[in-house]
Amino acid sequence: MAQDKGVLLITGATGFVGFKTLLLALEAGYTVRSVIRRSEQAEKLKSHPKIVQYASQLEFAVVPDLMTPGAFDDKLENVVAILHLASPLAVESDDYNRDIIDPAVQICTSILLSATKAPSIKRVVVTSSMVTLIPFEWLANPDERVYTAADINPNPTRDVSSAMEAYWTSKALARIAAHEFMKTHKPHFDLVQILPGVINGADDRATSILDLKENTPLWELKLSPILGAKQPYPMVGVPIDVSDVARAHVDAVSDSVLGNKDYLLATGYSEGVVWDSMIDVVQRVFPDECRNGRLPLGGTLPTTKWAVDCGETETAFGWKFRSFEDTIERSIGQYISLLDAQR
Secondary structure, three states: OOOOOOOOEEEEEOOOOHHHHHHHHHHHEEEEEEOOOOOOHHHHHHHHOHHEEEHHHHHEEEEOOOOOOOOOOHHHOOOOOOOEEEOOOOOOOOOOOHHHHHOOOOOOOHHHHHHOOOOOOOOOEOOOOOOHHHHHHHHHOOOOOOEHHHHHHHHOOOOOOOOHHHHHHHHHHHHHHHHHHHHHHHOOOOOEEEEEEEEEEOOOOOOOOHHHHHOOOHHHOOOHHHHEEEEOOEEEEOEEHHHHHHHHHHOOOOOOOOOOOOEEEOOOOOOHHHHHHHHHHHHHHHHHHHHOOOOOOOOEEEEEEOEEEEHHHHHHHHHOOOOHHHHHHHHHHHHHHHHHHHO
């Protein structure tokens, strides 16, 4: 095992990105204090096949309601950094402000406020999103300019009409609130915000096809061209592998990565990708599965081109993002392995 590097507090460790982040943090030698809402989640995490060997490095902090003021105050003893990944997803609701927008902002600012009371904390790393760069309406009328981490949607509206629009607003308002908190409070720690594009890749939590379909966010949608589904609406062509997102969170703890910065993550960022090109990848890598129908193909996922510049991120972190081809190979490789396992 790697040398103990100190204690990290991680929120959202049961999620797609959070679980991979937890795993990489444990592999790197950190002790992790995972925030969970229910005590029974502890055993499920500790007993997962990929985590069980690191059980001695894993602690738990039960916080039933992350929005409760001061909920994290007594959870931060000896913590050197916080990785805050927990945030509401784009789930339909009868009140988007109550269920998506307000929690995203309040949980983020609550964690930052609690961190001001913990002198051991050197850095807080927050999962933001590339959607914070632009308003939701941009999708209907995209431009061709190159976006950077300096961009931000300055006036996100709370008057939203869909869960996805609410998600975009929640991420933008939380990012703005975090910036404003740092300017106002001038705390003893610094802040790094990670802004990934569309997150793809193998889900380390999954032990069955059902896990992928039910628990991996938009798994079937994002692999529509391969799985034979024809999607009517386009998606921005800025993918990033979940492994890179997790690695960025863990690496961002190090002071070798400049703090008080926001970092964009997207592979093939200079040109983006065309989603339907994943068909070419699987025809080359998994020809037998394409021929025998296990990979139906014939689907489509239209692409909205979005030019972003992530060069600063690769320079700051000192490594290159995985290619889109590698991500698709890993995703479909996992899918085929799980298909084989259920025979």
